[in-house]
Amino acid sequence: MIKGSCLCGDIRFDTAAQPKGASMCHCSQCRKQSGGIWSSAYVRDEDLNITGRVSWFVASAAAKRGSCRRCGSFLFWKAHDEDTTSFALGAVDGNTGLSVEKHIFAASKGDYYEIADGVPQKD
Numbered sequence: 001m002i003k004g005s006c007l008c009g010d011i012r013f014d015t016a017a018q019p020k021g022a023s024m025c026h027c028s029q030c031r032k033q034s035g036g037i038w039s040s041a042y043v044r045d046e047d048l049n050i051t052g053r054v055s056w057f058v059a060s061a062a063a064k065r066g067s068c069r070r071c072g073s074f075l076f077w078k079a080h081d082e083d084t085t086s087f088a089l090g091a092v093d094g095n096t097g098l099s100v101e102k103h104i105f106a107a108s109k110g111d112y113y114e115i116a117d118g119v120p121q122k123d
């Protein structure tokens with residue numbers, strides 16, 4: 001069981017499913033919303049339990065982004081046409097038991113760091 005929350009605790013989530021696709025995203029939207037790299041993994045919508053009121057921001061034609069309206073934590077990313085939701089690995093309480101499988105939108109990364117962990121990169 002993975003459990004997590006936003007910074008203030010108004011929003012909590014958990015899943016008993018095995019998350020997939022652990023990744024670190026360097027795209028400009030994740031950079032701006034999170035302040036840096038956004039790490040996430042996804043489960044099927046029906047396997048993700050969320051309590052609290054998520055503020056959904058439709059950032060693009062492809063997806064919406066869920067955050068806490070009180071503390072601002074960026075917790076969820078959901079593509080409009082997929083039945084999965086990504087959750088922030090940084091918001092998980094305790095160990096995730098996961099390892100990052102890929103860096104995505106690596107070509108959009110900031111110039112102030114290098115990706116040097118040997119994990120596969122996708123632009």
Ligand SMILES: [Zn+2]
Binds near residue numbers: 009010069071072
């Ligand atoms: Zn909060």
